[in-house]
Amino acid sequence: MVNDTISDMLTRIRNANLVKSQTVSVPLTRISQQICQILEKEGLIHSFRISFSSDPLEKNTKQISEKNLNSQEKQLILFLKYKGTEKKPCITNLRRISKPGLRIYANHKEIPKILGGMGIIILSTSRGIITDREARFQKIGGEILCSIW
Structure with a gap:
């Protein structure tokens, strides 16, 4: 496992x-x-x-x-x-950001943009697993799981 x-x-x-x-x-x-x-x-x-x-x-x-x-x-x-x-x-690169040994959290203002908004960041929030655009729109933060572009 x-x-x-x-x-x-x-x-x-x-x-x-x-x-x-x-x-x-x-x-x-x-x-x-x-x-x-x-x-x-x-x-x-x-x-x-x-x-x-x-x-x-x-x-x-x-x-x-x-x-x-x-x-x-x-x-x-x-x-x-x-x-x-x-x-x-279509997927050029995948990067794990928050790891089990080092968790990374951000509020909706601190969520980074990947390639000027061309890539996506996947977050784990209180409202489920969502993208960075949805988190900024809903004004919620969470744990930054990974970035994909």
């Missing part, structure tokens, strides 16, 4: 982008699912889905019993997005 699931997720996406993979599987957690929803809404990935196996291409056509369902590990399958014929990744 990985202690920092957000760093693990960002590293898996970064490695998949380097080898120009179409899909990447990530262990399913509530935070990783919310981050994927933000990435999809911002247009940085095509889509994502929840799978009950570690193989993203395997169809879940088997009869799954209740006992077998609990023993299988749930995965989040991300379908990455690329630009042009050269397959340049």
